[in-house]
Amino acid sequence: MAFETITLMVGGAPLLHRRCTLSASAEQAVRQASFDLAYSGPGLPCREDAAATVLVGGALWLTGYTRDLNWAHDAETRTYSVSVVSRTVDATEASIDHPTGFLEHCDLAAIGKEFDTSNIGVECMVQAVKKALHQIIPGETLFATLERETRARGALISDTPQGKLHITDKPDGRHAGVLQRGVNILRASGTLSGRYNYDKVKVRGQASFGTRGGALSPESEARGTADRKRTLIIYHEGEAESGRLKKRAGWEAKRAAGQGTSARITLAGCRDAGGMVWTPNRLVSVVDDWGGLAQDMVIASLQIEQDAEGGTTTELTLKDPRALGGENPRGDSAPGWGAPGEAEPEYRED
Template sequence: MTLETIVFSVKGRPLPHTSATLDESAEEAVRNAVFDVAWTGPGIPCAPDDEATITISGELWGTGYVRDVRGAHDENSRTYAVSFVSKTCDATECSVDDLEGLKRDADLGDIAEAFDSYGVGVEIKANTIRKSVHKIRPGETLFQTLETDARAQGVLIYDSPEGKLVLADKPEGRHAGALRRGVNIESASGSLSGATSFSKVKVRGQASIGVSASALRAEAEAKGASRRKRVLIVPFEGEATSERLKKRAKWEARRASGEGVTCTITVPGFRDEAGRLWQRNRLVEVDDDWLGIEQDMVIASAKLSQDGAGGTTTTLSLKDPRALGGDNPRGKSNDAWAAPGSADADYREG
């Protein structure tokens, strides 16, 4: 296993640490990390809002800022816990600073770039629908103004190692090798719940122009994973069209099912068989007969941990790929692990 060196640099100066935990997720816009900093200099090792980067054996993992500095001491020793957040924190916490707050004929990428008041940056990896006008609500953040439309269009919002917002609608790729019980799985657990699973998801919306049934009583319906009657009705956010309603219905059915079906696997080291750091929103083959999984899964989140002795492990939270916009894995898993896989949603007018 490769000996990994994590470097936590604040204002261009590496801070020595005795342990580190690094978290990234395809379902959260901000990655974060926590370090136990070994500091013997005067005062505190750093301060909140100091610019910071994290590298793993020379490979950039995160770009952002110091968030919290917590110090403690007794008569003979002292400790400091320092946390890190991605640059994207400003997109989730700070209001859009734009006097007009209006963008015409724009897709999600155009909107993100137009209202990026803090220079976070955006990477577009999804095809999104253009809208005639987008209006900022006073006080809302960039994430808030994007999230409503992103949810309606099946788009994930997370961050990149460079600290930019990423808009994606499917897994970015796959990891080499596989996760196998008895080979490289140190521990594993699974959680199966029917609480968020529905037999049908219906999305209902209206158009702003017209009085016909298609304008006032439009509905799309997608099949869910529940084996008994459980219907979820979702009001559509924004201008309703056939295409938009069907896409939202499929996405909601898959996401709802995926929320209740996840497994957590811990593996040694930080990298796959090809030497790539484990990353969120990538596919990996999983073969664990004790959990009943034999299929591709998508990494919803990855937690990289290193202790004082240099030992490294990665804890992966995984879901059926369809839960994050991917394709049917067509494996041999127990049916309880599956997300809805219908090719399309049905559309009808009231």
């Protein structure tokens, strides 16, 4: 089984471990890792909330802090384990401490910069139109205030190895090689569920100004994947205008379909055919005839595991690229794997 050097640094010093698990997702703002430590020194191996980094093959994978330090012992033996979280954990747990709580004439990037009072850092890859005013809710976190906007813009918030927030509305690139049954796939499983299938997704809201239908009762509608009458209606929390409602309706229809269809593939090692460490929100080609898959998929999340006996393995959770803002993969997969197509959402003013 493949083996890769995964290093945990706490306070600038390495901590040896027997087993570790690294987890990251294109749909979550905080990557994390857990380590079973090989420690036999005096006292505790480290403290909670200490500065920490995780490296894979010498390359930075996580920048953050130790979160939970657990210990146990009996008369003869003792064990220690520690979890590590990205710096972005403060964006999800700490409140924004801003003198006014509002910002005028701002886009998504400006909102991230202005309300990042914990100095986490925000990388925004989305080109968004400016809004007249953004007002935070007292006690709100940076992630929460950004997430209100990204929902409207059809974007995702994840994190980077440097511990910054990363906002994007499409896959970040492609992995080299092909995942193929009988070649490099160790194990695979999948789920195709009708739980999130809808024939149409409607988004309704209300504008802050105006008395006409476009301000009081605008609605956008996107086609879903269900064959029967099964409608999902979503209330848009922010400013309701045609572009935002249409974008969100299309995004929610694709996201709903993606929630019900996923494949999980386990591979040896943690790198693609070109030597890149597997990364969320990147495309990869998959050919698995037993699972009915023959198309590009996007990595929604991943888990890298390592121990002394089994070496290093990676489990990828894959979805249709359109479920995370990508394009139609145009493959030859069995029916049921696809997300909704590219039909333009409709907009109405009642």
